[in-house]
Amino acid sequence: MxxxxxxxxxxxxxxxxxxxxxxxxxxxxxxxxxxxxxxxxxxxxxxxxxxxxxxxxxxxxxxxxxxxxxxxxxxxxxxxxxxxxxxxxxxxxxxxxxxxxxxxxxxxxxxxxxxxxxxxxxxxxxxxxxxxxxxxxxxxxxxxxxxxxxxxxxxxxxxxxxxxxxxxxxxxxxxxxxxxxxxxxxxxxxxxxxxxxxxxxxxxxxxxxxxxxxVLGVLPYLHGLHLEAEDAVNIQQGAKTDRALRVVVPVLPRISNHTDFDPLRLHPQVQVRFTGPGEAVPPADLIILPGSKSVRSDLGWLRAHGWEAAIRRHLRYGGKLIGICGGFQMLGREVSDPLGLEGPPGTSPGLALLDMVTVLEPEKQLANVSGVLAFGDAPVAGYEIHCGVSRGAALARPLVRLDGRHDGAISEDGQILGTYLHGLFESQPACDALLEWAGLAAPRTPDYHALREAALDRLADACEEHLxxxxxxxxxxxxxxxxxxxxxxxxx
Missing domain, CATH: 3.40.50.300 (P-loop containing nucleotide triphosphate hydrolases)
Incomplete structure (x- = not known):
């Protein structure tokens, strides 16, 4: 142990x-x-x-x-x-x-x-x-x-x-x-x-x-080693080119599965910025609302810290927006938690950027899934972990086609995407398609799975050498x- x-x-x-x-x-x-x-x-x-x-x-x-x-x-x-x-x-x-x-x-x-x-x-x-x-x-x-x-x-x-x-x-x-x-x-x-x-x-x-x-060994500081974090948000990122796509993610108080953004953090053409309380919302090409373990509470936090107005201004100037899991739920007209699964029972108005409503239900949806994006037919694979069930007209324009069903939504003007799928950026073709949609010319996405394997081998090599x-x-x-x-x- x-x-x-x-x-x-x-x-x-x-x-x-x-x-x-x-x-x-x-x-x-x-x-x-x-x-x-x-x-x-x-x-x-x-x-x-x-x-x-x-x-x-x-x-x-x-x-x-x-x-x-x-x-x-x-x-x-x-x-x-x-x-x-x-x-x-x-x-x-x-x-x-x-x-x-x-x-x-x-x-x-x-x-x-x-x-x-x-x-x-x-x-x-x-x-x-x-x-x-x-x-x-x-x-x-x-x-x-x-x-x-x-x-x-x-x-x-x-x-x-x-x-x-x-x-x-x-x-x-x-x-x-x-x-x-x-x-x-x-x-x-x-x-x-x-x-x-x-x-x-x-x-x-x-x-x-x-x-x-x-003392059985002294492990060195392995600069640049990437292993998916257990919990804490890793805000460090190396210098990128001035032409990098600017991606901004709010650090919600109950942010969950922020490992969704690791492929973007490691992407040489993407600059990811995690923005927390007290920080102004920076200029961005793409804003991504992440998953949340307490959606209504984190939605209130977004409003209190000026994100709602910043998102609407971002969209007016042609910026793109993605909501993942809890962030997807926030994009609808309302989020309801009648049983108090994530806090006090009640209903909160959403950002009303997609025509849908979400109700939190006690049975959690858990699945590893695969399919294709609605645009470009790019293959995508990931996993679902959510209690919410979303319904509404926005879902008639799904983002992902899975085996036997659809997931997510695309806004009528094509500026906003939403999905329950975690791991959205891990597939090279899907990441390329999403980054091109967000405005990156000629994206060249690294093989994220190969990067993970290389990091584990590097770590094992260090253990062999220094322990x-x-x-x-x-x-x-x-x-x-x-x-x-x-x-x-x-x-x-």
């Missing part, structure tokens, strides 16, 4: 890298995350919903993602509540206290899923969540040491040196664990190092003497032998 001293320490990255290393060595390996809190998700091969990071790790392992790889997914829709998804299916929306009381059932699902994976694969690489030192969450923990103790699993602890305080993070985390939990920590990995390695060596020597545990893989493999072989503290560790 890989645990981290903080969120974003590199747990997801290390698990993905080790999955690819082992897969290249012919080991049947699967990723597993007991509990994930994230708004970036994926549809597994068995039709359920899991965290995006586990889908990436499954790709690294060369296998199809299943719901057993992330049996508990929490998708926040307010600051105090989240949609709870167990083994791929929604069981309800709960606040923190209600979920704490529900954890017994969640724990059962976690152990069921883990044991199914363990029966199918030679190695299961487990990713923790947040930090095991969050002592306020220790009771009934299923995400970190509570899980490791339940299945008797050895632990690697990773810390991010780029954010500073790496030695304090590692020593402090270890100090806050119980004796049996400390005994599970078999070694450390330091992540995102840049600089003169010789200056780090005295600190590593001190850390190993202090903790009596090895003590022999000792890590020995820890894997040790497996169920971990867990009993020595007398010295019990005194620490």
């Amino acid at each position: 890989v645990q981290g001293t903080t969120s974003d320490a590199g747990k997801s990255t290390l698990v993905a890298g080790l999955c690819r290393v082992l897969a290249r060595r012919g080991v049947r390996v699967a990723p597993f995350k007991p509990q994930n809190m994230a708004l970036n998700s994926a549809v597994a091969i068995d039709g359920g919903e899991i965290g995006r990071a586990q889908a990436v790790q499954a790709q690294a392992a060369g296998i199809a993602p299943t719901t057993d790889m992330n049996p508990v997914l929490l998708k926040p829709n307010t600051d105090v509540g989240a949609q709870v998804i167990i083994q791929g299916r929604v069981v309800g929306t709960m606040n923190a206290r209600d979920y704490s009381a529900y954890k017994r059932r969640a724990r059962e699902a976690v152990l069921e899923s883990f044991h199914r994976l363990a029966a199918q694969y030679e190695v299961v690489l487990v990713e923790g969540a947040g930090s095991p030192a969050e002592i306020n969450l220790r009771e009934n923990d299923i995400a970190n040491m509570g899980f490791a103790e339940a299945v008797n699993c050895p632990v690697l602890l990773i810390a991010d040196i780029d954010r500073g305080g790496v030695f304090a993070h590692l020593v402090g985390t270890l100090a806050l664990l119980s004796p049996t939990e400390r005994a599970r920590v078999k070694g450390f990995v330091i992540n995102r190092f840049r600089g003169d390695f010789g200056l780090l060596v005295p600190g590593i020597d001190w850390l190993e003497r202090r903790t009596r545990r090895p 003590d893989m022999a000792r890590i493999l020995a820890i894997l072989d040790e497996g169920l032998g971990a867990g009993t503290p020595t007398a010295v560790e019990a005194v620490e």
Whole structure:
């Protein structure tokens, strides 16, 4: 199990890298995350919903993602509540206290899923969540040491040196664990190092003497490495030509599946700008309204921050607009949530740019789909994750033709597109067609799937070069032998 001293320490990255290393060595390996809190998700091969990071790790392992790889997914829709998804299916929306009381059932699902994976694969690489030192969450923990103790699993602890305080993070985390939990920590990995390695060596020597545990490797800062994010929006993008197509995306408070825009961020002819609160809406050729876990609330946020007027001005001057999933719903005349699935029950007026209305219904639509765009017949593939059902005249001009049905809408003037399809830009032909529609002359879209594979191979190469893989493999072989503290560790 890989645990981290903080969120974003590199747990997801290390698990993905080790999955690819082992897969290249012919080991049947699967990723597993007991509990994930994230708004970036994926549809597994068995039709359920899991965290995006586990889908990436499954790709690294060369296998199809299943719901057993992330049996508990929490998708926040307010600051105090989240949609709870167990083994791929929604069981309800709960606040923190209600979920704490529900954890017994969640724990059962976690152990069921883990044991199914363990029966199918030679190695299961487990990713923790947040930090095991969050002592306020220790009771009934299923995400970190509570899980490791339940299945008797050895632990690697990773810390991010780029954010500073790496030695304090590692020593402090270890100090806050119980004796049996400390005994599970078999070694450390330091992540995102840049600089003169010789200056780090005295600190590593001190850390190993202090903790009596090895540093199993120091991973370098891999500039330009692209892996789909578990949750946080990555706003970094390299310099592009002045002739690049300008794409602007509002960073909604509950933005979801923003990995939709990764193919555009990596596109040499496209400049993507994520715009958050307090920022003026910049000039754009294309505005894209992203998915949202709380559509009515995020629609209110857009209005409060001047986006409605900016969008109408953008359209008057000939700009193009796309709405994806929740963003598509916002384009209609109204969005209704009669059951209070994403917040207080009620109805909100939409932007009224497409003649349709949307009602949120309890049965979530989950599917991996493929088809063609209505213009150019460009092939497209992606996935649907939404509770809303949209109806209206606008749907008579669909954007996508799927097997046996249609999806989305094209406005009468051709300036506005809407779709429920995530992954819209991952297909080269579809991305070329959409960018040409948006005003880019002669688009040349890179192969996004090849870029993902190359990134995973680059990460695995770094693991092979900079980690003590022999000792890590020995820890894997040790497996169920971990867990009993020595007398010295019990005194620490």
